[in-house]
Amino acid sequence: MKPSTTPVTAALGRNNSTDNPDGGHRPPLQALSRREFIRVTTLTGGGFMLSLTLPGAAWGQVATALDDTTKAFTPGPFIKITPQNIITILAKNPETGQGVKTSLPMIVAEELDADFSTVVIEQATLRTDVGAQFAGGSRSTPDNYLPLRRAGATARAMLIEAAAQTWSVRTDELTTDKGRVIHAATGRSLTYGELATKAATLPIPDEKNIRLKSEDEFKVLGSRVGGVDNPAIVTGQALFGMDQRLPGMVYAAYEKCPVYGGKVISANLDRIKRLPGVRDAFIIEGTDNINGLKPGVAIIADSTWAAFSAKRQLQIVWDESAGAGHSSADYDARAAEAAKAGGKTVRSDGDVAAAFATGKVVEGAYFYPFLNHATLEPQGCTAWARDGGMEFWTTSQTPGSGQQLIADTLKLPKENLKLNLVRGGGFGRRLANDYMVEVAAIALRTGGAPVKLTWTREDDMRHDCYHRPAGYHYLKGAVDAAGKISAWHNHFVTFGYKNTERTASGAGLSPDELPARFIPNYRLDQTIMSTMVPTGPLRAPGSNGLAFVMQSFIDELAHAAGRDPVEFRLELLGEDRVVPPTQGQRGTPYDTGRMKGVVRLAAEKSGWGGKLPKGEGRGIAFHFSHSGYVAMVAEVAVTRDGTLKVRRVTSAADVGPIINLSGAENQVQGSIIDGLGMAWLQEMTFDRGRAVQSNFHDYPLLRSTETPAMSVHFIQSKNPPTGLGEPPYPVVPPAVCNAIFAATGKRIRHLPFNKTDLSWT
Amino acid sequence: MPSYTLKVNGQSRRVNVAADTPLLWVLRDNLELVGTKYGCGQGHCGSCTVHVNGVPVRSCQMPVSTVGGVEITTIEGLSPDGQHPLQQAWCEHDVPQCGYCQTGQIMTAAAFLKNNPSPTEEEIDGAMAGNLCRCGTYLRIRNAVKDAAVAIQKGGSK
Ligand code: FES
Ligand code: FES
Numbered sequence: 001m002k003p004s005t006t007p008v009t010a011a012l013g014r015n016n017s018t019d020n021p022d023g024g025h026r027p028p029l030q031a032l033s034r035r036e037f038i039r040v041t042t043l044t045g046g047g048f049m050l051s052l053t054l055p056g057a058a059w060g061q062v063a064t065a066l067d068d069t070t071k072a073f074t075p076g077p078f079i080k081i082t083p084q085n086i087i088t089i090l091a092k093n094p095e096t097g098q099g100v101k102t103s104l105p106m107i108v109a110e111e112l113d114a115d116f117s118t119v120v121i122e123q124a125t126l127r128t129d130v131g132a133q134f135a136g137g138s139r140s141t142p143d144n145y146l147p148l149r150r151a152g153a154t155a156r157a158m159l160i161e162a163a164a165q166t167w168s169v170r171t172d173e174l175t176t177d178k179g180r181v182i183h184a185a186t187g188r189s190l191t192y193g194e195l196a197t198k199a200a201t202l203p204i205p206d207e208k209n210i211r212l213k214s215e216d217e218f219k220v221l222g223s224r225v226g227g228v229d230n231p232a233i234v235t236g237q238a239l240f241g242m243d244q245r246l247p248g249m250v251y252a253a254y255e256k257c258p259v260y261g262g263k264v265i266s267a268n269l270d271r272i273k274r275l276p277g278v279r280d281a282f283i284i285e286g287t288d289n290i291n292g293l294k295p296g297v298a299i300i301a302d303s304t305w306a307a308f309s310a311k312r313q314l315q316i317v318w319d320e321s322a323g324a325g326h327s328s329a330d331y332d333a334r335a336a337e338a339a340k341a342g343g344k345t346v347r348s349d350g351d352v353a354a355a356f357a358t359g360k361v362v363e364g365a366y367f368y369p370f371l372n373h374a375t376l377e378p379q380g381c382t383a384w385a386r387d388g389g390m391e392f393w394t395t396s397q398t399p400g401s402g403q404q405l406i407a408d409t410l411k412l413p414k415e416n417l418k419l420n421l422v423r424g425g426g427f428g429r430r431l432a433n434d435y436m437v438e439v440a441a442i443a444l445r446t447g448g449a450p451v452k453l454t455w456t457r458e459d460d461m462r463h464d465c466y467h468r469p470a471g472y473h474y475l476k477g478a479v480d481a482a483g484k485i486s487a488w489h490n491h492f493v494t495f496g497y498k499n500t501e502r503t504a505s506g507a508g509l510s511p512d513e514l515p516a517r518f519i520p521n522y523r524l525d526q527t528i529m530s531t532m533v534p535t536g537p538l539r540a541p542g543s544n545g546l547a548f549v550m551q552s553f554i555d556e557l558a559h560a561a562g563r564d565p566v567e568f569r570l571e572l573l574g575e576d577r578v579v580p581p582t583q584g585q586r587g588t589p590y591d592t593g594r595m596k597g598v599v600r601l602a603a604e605k606s607g608w609g610g611k612l613p614k615g616e617g618r619g620i621a622f623h624f625s626h627s628g629y630v631a632m633v634a635e636v637a638v639t640r641d642g643t644l645k646v647r648r649v650t651s652a653a654d655v656g657p658i659i660n661l662s663g664a665e666n667q668v669q670g671s672i673i674d675g676l677g678m679a680w681l682q683e684m685t686f687d688r689g690r691a692v693q694s695n696f697h698d699y700p701l702l703r704s705t706e707t708p709a710m711s712v713h714f715i716q717s718k719n720p721p722t723g724l725g726e727p728p729y730p731v732v733p734p735a736v737c738n739a740i741f742a743a744t745g746k747r748i749r750h751l752p753f754n755k756t757d758l759s760w761t
Numbered sequence: 762m763p764s765y766t767l768k769v770n771g772q773s774r775r776v777n778v779a780a781d782t783p784l785l786w787v788l789r790d791n792l793e794l795v796g797t798k799y800g801c802g803q804g805h806c807g808s809c810t811v812h813v814n815g816v817p818v819r820s821c822q823m824p825v826s827t828v829g830g831v832e833i834t835t836i837e838g839l840s841p842d843g844q845h846p847l848q849q850a851w852c853e854h855d856v857p858q859c860g861y862c863q864t865g866q867i868m869t870a871a872a873f874l875k876n877n878p879s880p881t882e883e884e885i886d887g888a889m890a891g892n893l894c895r896c897g898t899y900l901r902i903r904n905a906v907k908d909a910a911v912a913i914q915k916g917g918s919k
Contacts (some may be wrong), residue, residue, distance in 0.1 A: 096859065097896050098858075098861070099858070185834075226855040229844065229857070230851065230855065234847075234851045235796070235836065235848065236836035236864045240795075240860075240861060241797040241821060242798070294821030303786060304786050304789070304790055305779065305786040309779070318826060360789065376895040377798070377859070377860070378800075382824055401859070424859060425858070425859030425895055427895075457800065459802045663855070664853040666855065667895060669901070670897035670898060673894075673898075677897075694802075695801050695803050695819055696805035696806055697803065699805075700899070701895060703890045703893065703899075704890050704899040705887060705890045705892075707886060
């Protein structure tokens with residue numbers, strides 16, 4: 001029997017009569033909806049504890065526990081309220097700088113009606129009961145919004161019931177505020193703490209008796225709340241992956257082959273082992289999994305510096321044959337050849353050739369490079385092998401997959417791998433768990449001492465596992481006499497990982513990508529070139545390169561048609577409607593009304609249409625990704641000698657209701673800086689299978705002096721809330737490039753544009 | 762291993778480390794002051810900024826053997842109670858995203874405001890230009906520094 005089809009009452013009936021194997025009464029697992037189960041128990045020493053079981057690792061166990069009364073399943077705490085009125089809420093997902101350690105507990109606190117400023121937030125370890133614990137795809141908010149609200153509301157309903165029984169009044173005479181139940185008629189009130197122990201003994205109310213707040217009743221949601229870790233961050237407390245410290249800890253460094261897929265033949269281990277502060281050095285054979293345990297040489301030392309110093313003195317003979325023929329220059333040359341030869345048609349609507357024959361034709365070859373995630377904290381992890389298992393302190397965005405990878409690679413029982421989730425900037429880099437399996441392999445060789453693995457910046461730059469893939473787009477478009485796009489033909493030359501059949505991770509282009517479905521004559525051809533560079537998701541994967549190409553070329557066509565770029569785009573989007581994905585495609589329906597709303601808002605707030613002198617310009621772009629609708633207008637000034645100043649970026653986004661306004665604005669502001677840096681400065685290149693760039697001198701981040709003014713706007717539509725860590729990022733490069741065109745007449749088709757001469761006369 | 766005596770956050774601390782060990786790693790591994798961060802090890806990012814006699818210095822570029830008897834201040838010693846006006850302003854403006862760069866940012870800003878108590882926005886951006894933030898929090902940093910400058914002027918302390 002599947003939990004989703006279990007008749008709730010029947011299941012509960014059987015569970016209610018079950019005694020806990022550890023002595024006490026085993027309270028029921030109650031199906032709160034078809035997607036989550038709640039259990040309430042008394043905390044040791046009194047108080048209230050609510051457990052929330054969401055679809056995930058333990059789902060099978062839940063089903064069994066409901067179905068078979070001899071099987072116990074004990075979920076962990078999610079909300080705790082002590083008699084001393086300390087309210088603790090679990091932060092279930094990894095915090096990677098996207099703010100979920102603050103925003104997800106805010107959702108619970110809202111419905112609980114607790115005072116968020118006094119709530120204790122506890123970071124979850126990797127558990128089996130609280131559903132998926134990952135940070136990626138801007139999924140944290142949409143996946144958790146309703147279950148977390150229902151959990152908070154359930155607890156609140158039980159506290160109200162406890163008060164009603166205490167005072168012998170009806171529940172509808174009671175209200176709550178800031179963690180108190182209030183009986184206005186008599187002026188009485190009790191804190192949640194005072195009610196907690198009693199509430200814990202009450203039956204869990206049925207889902208239909210739990211009322212969620214309406215949005216106008218929200219007190220915390222939609223307000224500005226500072227990150228819960230801020231006080232610890234600004235005082236330098238040990239919060240990050242690299243800050244972990246354990247008794248008797250040793251320090252490790254790990255040198256991998258600079259060529260992806262390279263193997264170790266031999267190394268000067270004897271000499272390295274004799275260096276001061278070095279305890280051990282050994283070769284790890286590794287596996288072929290490019291996101292897993294790569295071959296290399298490990299050094300265990302008394303300090304990070306001793307490990308780094310010894311690493312520099314390593315002399316390793318590598319088998320580098322895998323890298324032959326893999327250089328950026330090779331890729332460019334192969335793409336140019338492919339452009340001449342033509343690709344395989346992936347989609348063909350109408351007749352592009354006929355439309356080209358009668359329309360005004362524009363052609364452009366676009367390119368965006370490989371990128372690095374370059375989290376400011378290089379990769380690393382701390383692990384401790386003991387008692388037949390291993391404990392980790394990890395910044396992983398996908399801790400569950402990391403656990404599985406370690407179990408599979410090192411043949412360790414998964415249930416003996418305990419993961420503590422530690423703060424660390426992600427951007428998609430920590431979706432891979434290579435550093436975690438590396439430290440696990442090293443921890444088996446420390447004689448039981450805990451070990452911290454730290455990558456150097458150079459390791460991190462060269463072994464970005466994985467890079468945002470580069471892409472080449474050979475475009476031809478036409479506008480008709482009415483000034484509309486009549487045809488669009490793209491030959492997309494992309495990469496496959498060691499093959500030419502399937503696109504590599506992050507290297508695909510949906511046949512539904514705009515302007516497909518929005519114009520009558522559309523054709524997409526594709527060529528896949530083989531690469532051995534590991535590629536994968538980086539903030540708004542796919543979109544982060546595609547938006548630049550599509551929104552720049554749409555701009556070219558608007559100018560070719562002599563049309564206003566905003567009007568042209570609104571017309572392309574057409575009537576307000578929801579455009580479904582083409583049959584057989586997996587995409588999300590596209591709501592043109594929501595997109596037009598943000599395009600108009602960005603234009604309006606930016607002063608679009610006002611005249612600017614030559615050398616100054618505004619550019620607009622929009623993009624839909626991760627269920628978010630975003631438009632931006634950039635305003636730039638370019639001096640005659642080509643010095644660029646991005647003056648202002650105006651952003652409008654519709655991701656439904658905003659959870660934390662401060663956090664949301666921070667994500668947009670950060671995306672603007674990130675997107676500017678990407679478009680302006682950043683490029684990874686490869687030579688004979690190895691990364692050329694090694695540190696921030698040749699892979700720069702944008703600096704404070706280039707910070708534009710920013711104005712950030714939201715349309716808080718009634719749609720379900722969706723994530724904001726990713727959708728704004730892809731929109732920045734085309735907005736800026738279109739502004740540069742408006743200012744100078746120079747069309748940027750090649751990123752980064754620091755190589756383009758922007759001077760004008 | 763040679764032995765060095767360092768003056769860190771007003772205390773005398775003795776360490777036995779290799780002479781070429783950067784101050785950064787002495788602080789982090791030996792003295793357990795992990796608020797000073799490693800970002801690049803090459804002087805590019807500013808995550809490792811500490812004060813040496815009040816002057817902002819990249820501790821990754823300073824071998825312990827060259828430190829001598831100077832006064833070193835790390836983020837842990839910036840204020841006795843974590844309530845330096847910059848630390849307060851950072852919380853009020855909700856500056857951090859991942860947070861990794863922020864201690865270095867605050868140390869740079871603290872030294873800067875001592876020399877320039879009422880800076881313009883351009884001066885703030887210029888002073889902070891050596892501190893990278895991967896998450897792109899520069900706008901909030903600028904505003905927080907501006908507010909802290911006013912608070913310091915008013916309060917007179919720190
Ligand atoms: S770690 Fe010292 S400047 Fe980057
Ligand atoms: S807050 Fe993440 S690097 Fe600055």
